[in-house]
Amino acid sequence: xxxxxxxxxxxxxxxxxxxxxxxxxxxxxxxxxxxxxxxxxxxxxxxxxxxxxxxxxxxxxxxxxxxxxxxxxxxxxxxxxxxxxxxxxxxxxxxxxxxxxxxxxxxxxxxxxxxxxxxxxxxxxxxxxxxxxxxxxxxxxxxxxxxxxxxxxxxxxxxxxxxxxxxxxxxxxxxxxxxxxxxxxxxxxxxxxxxxxxxxxxxxxxxxxxxxxxxxxxxxxxxxxxxxxxxxxxxxxxxxxxxxxxxxxxxxxxx
Amino acid sequence: xxxxxxxxxxxxxxxxxxxxxxxxxxxxxxxxxxxxxxxxxxxxxxxxxxxxxxxxxx
Numbered sequence: 001x002x003x004x005x006x007x008x009x010x011x012x013x014x015x016x017x018x019x020x021x022x023x024x025x026x027x028x029x030x031x032x033x034x035x036x037x038x039x040x041x042x043x044x045x046x047x048x049x050x051x052x053x054x055x056x057x058x059x060x061x062x063x064x065x066x067x068x069x070x071x072x073x074x075x076x077x078x079x080x081x082x083x084x085x086x087x088x089x090x091x092x093x094x095x096x097x098x099x100x101x102x103x104x105x106x107x108x109x110x111x112x113x114x115x116x117x118x119x120x121x122x123x124x125x126x127x128x129x130x131x132x133x134x135x136x137x138x139x140x141x142x143x144x145x146x147x148x149x150x151x152x153x154x155x156x157x158x159x160x161x162x163x164x165x166x167x168x169x170x171x172x173x174x175x176x177x178x179x180x181x182x183x184x185x186x187x188x189x190x191x192x193x194x195x196x197x198x199x200x201x202x203x204x205x206x207x208x209x210x211x212x213x214x215x216x217x218x219x220x221x222x223x224x225x226x227x228x229x230x231x232x233x234x235x236x237x238x239x240x241x242x243x244x245x246x247x248x249x250x251x252x253x254x255x
Numbered sequence: 256x257x258x259x260x261x262x263x264x265x266x267x268x269x270x271x272x273x274x275x276x277x278x279x280x281x282x283x284x285x286x287x288x289x290x291x292x293x294x295x296x297x298x299x300x301x302x303x304x305x306x307x308x309x310x311x312x313x
Contacts, residue, residue: 055273228298
């Protein structure tokens with residue numbers, strides 16, 4: 001058999017594990033650096049908003065969290081689908097690694113939204129299309145996590161989870177376009193590819209920096225969890241056993 | 256400069272509760288989650304080592 005092309009080198013759990021081990025500290029470092037820069041810009045450079053006062057500063061965590069909640073869902077559904085279709089174990093593991101972080105960002109988007117809605121709309125929660133579809137996203141994440149945990153046969157659990165994730169993916173464009181399709185209390189998109197920015201450039205800068213920080217954080221924490229999942233699922237494999245033997249050797253040397 | 260003093264900064268123009276309520280919970284989770292993920296990895300490593308010991312005994 002011909003050797004696999006390099007493109008798929010990291011599709012093997014072993015190669016991915018090594019790649020993740022190397023990149024995680026850098027990703028966390030990058031997340032820290034970007035959030036420090038973003039928070040400085042958001043709190044000390046961006047001016048107070050003329051109509052919303054300083055409450056608008058919630059946007060610097062709210063919008064990046066909401067973006068991540070949708071991006072991570074699509075990534076989770078994509079990996080789950082690929083893991084099912086191509087029978088790729090690592091892809092299914094990635095889907096499981098993404099779910100808790102995606103659920104957390106969904107919760108944070110709702111939480112920070114409530115803390116922004118109260119002073120601006122006078123209500124912590126309204127049954128508006130945007131808020132309701134984002135709440136459904138949270139239930140989809142939790143449903144995926146509960147489903148894959150509930151089925152003992154790992155691969156069958158992966159397939160069932162993939163089905164749920166794929167069907168639920170319909171909800172993501174609904175969230176995104178909800179502010180256009182329905183008359184919502186929630187404001188329209190903060191960033192548009194076709195229109196000039198509606199925000200002051202320093203505000204926009206802070207929001208984009210925080211979004212990049214959240215991206216780096218999400219990669220780091222998902223890789224970190226994926227590393228644990230790889231070990232849990234490949235515990236009996238030769239390379240994991242060899243690595244454990246090597247680690248044991250290292251700790252014996254230290255004693 | 257936007258803020259005249261530290262208390263002015265923490266007051267957030269009267270929106271302190273909402274701004275810090277948002278940032279506080281976000282920061283708390285983003286500090287906790289990496290710890291949980293690292294712990295899960297450590298637990299998995301321990302399980303692998305135990306499996307190996309069982310293998311050695313048989």
